[in-house]
Amino acid sequence: MAPLLICFMQISFCPARSLVRSSMDANTNSGSSARAERKQQEKAKIIQREKQRQTVKTISRLLQKAEGERTQEDRALLQEHQDTVQELSRRQSRRSLLKRKQEEVFDDAENLKAKVKQLAEELQQAKHVVIYTGAGISTAASIPDYRGPNGVWTQLQKGRSVSASDLSRAEPTLTHMCIWMLHKVKMVQHVVSQNCDGLHLRSGLPRHALSELHGNMFIEVCDSCSPAREFIRLFDVTERTALHRHGTGRLCPHCRAELRDTIVHFGERGTLEQPLNWKGAAEAAQRADLILCLGSSLKVLKKYSCLWCMNRPANKRPKLYIVNLQWTPKDNLATLKIHGKCDAVMGLLMEELGLEIPVYNRSQDPIFSLAKPLSAQEQKSHTREEIAPPSALEDTSQDTQAQGEATAVQGGWFGRGYAKARRKKKTV
C-alpha cells in the first residue's frame, strides 16, 4: 500500500498539474460519450428483444386459433413472421416428444400375453441370459426409486427426511423371486442391478450371479484392508453418508480404519470390487445372447458402454427385450418393448415357461446368515430399524432347506464361515 500512496502524492504535487488535468478532462469527455453510445446500444438491444418477445407472443396466440377463425390480418402476420412460426412449431414438437417420453403406456391384455409368449420362446432358446434391473422392479415393495424426482437420494439432497423404516421393511417382490427362480433353473446367468435396496441378495440370488452397480445399502466395507473386507448388516448403513462422504462411523475390527458404505452417487465412479461386481457384469454382457431389461429407464445404464456390446455390428449384439412403462433410450434397438408392470409381465412369463412363482419366505432370507452382528460398543452406532428375523429363525427347529439356500449364497470374506458358526451356536 505504501508505495502506491507515495505515487498519488507525487502526482498531486506535480508542476505540470494543469496539463495532466486537461488531458484527464479530455479522457473523461471521450469516456462519457463512449459510455452514452454504449448505453444507447444497450437500450436499442433491449427494445429489439422486447419487440421480438411481443412478436413471439402474438404469433403463438395466432397459432392457437383455429385456422378458420384467423382474420386476413392474422394470416398476413403469420406470413410475415415465417421464421417465428417455424421456431414455435419446433419448440412445440420438442415439448410433445418430451411429454410422450414421460407418459406411462400399457399394452392391452392380449398384446401383453402375445409379447410375453415371444419372450418365453426366446428365453428357452437363449444360451446366456443377463437381466438388467432398475427401480421399477422394487416399487411393488414400496421402495421409492433412488434417483428419481421423489427418490431417496434426491430427497436427502434437498434436506428432506426419508422414512428409512420403509426400506428395511421392504421384501423381495414377485419379480425378484421370479428372477431367483429363473437363475436357479439356469435360464438366467447373471443379474445387473442399479438398485441399492439389497432385495436381489435377499431373494436368495447368489453373489457371484449379481452385480449391484450402485451399491447395497446393507453392506459396509473396509477398503483399507487388502483385499477389502465386507460387513453385511441388518440395517441401512448409509444413515450418515452422502455424496463424497462415505464413512459410516463404525470401525474395521481388523485394522481400525473407518468403514464406508458402498453406494455410488451421481457423479461418482464406483471402484469397489464388491458388491458392484463390474467384472461379472462386463463378462456377462460379453457372453450374453439375450438381455432382458426390467423396470429401468436405462438413462444411467445406457452410459455404461460395456453392458451393450455396441462395439459389435448390430446383428452380432445380444437380443434386447425391454419391460418398462415409459420410453427408454434403447427402445429403438430393442427386439421387443413390453409395456407392462414388471410383476404382471414376470407372472405371465412364469406361466408360459411352466414354472412356479416362488413366494418370499423370511426364514429363508440369506441376509440373516450373512449379516455380521455389531460388537457391544457398536450397538448404538445407528438409529435405523433392523430387519427383524422371522420367529421361525429364532426357533431351534432346523429348516434344512432354509439352511441349504442360505449357505448357497457366498457372503464376501466371511460368507460360509459365518453361516457355519451360526449353526454351531444354535445347536449348542
Ligand SMILES: [Zn+2]
Ligand atoms: Zn480394515
